């Protein structure tokens with residue numbers, strides 16, 4: 001999504017990527033619209049929220065590593081049963 005501000009009426013609206021932006025209020029297009037640069041990454045930069053998010057992601061990846069370690073054990077167990 002890209003965010004635009006209409007220079008004519010001040011309306012702020014979003015359009016999908018690759019879609020021609022048209023003001024929903026006054027139908028302004030092109031140079032009458034100002035692209036608003038959004039930087040979602042810097043929104044939480046250096047804040048406690050970002051650290052919490054990083055901790056959450058780290059915990060998630062640790063969980064999947066833990067699961068992948070368990071999977072070969074299950075395979076070994078079934079192989080053992082097959083031969084016994």
Ligand SMILES: [Zn+2]
Pocket residue numbers: 006007008009010011023024025026027028
């Ligand atoms: Zn407008």
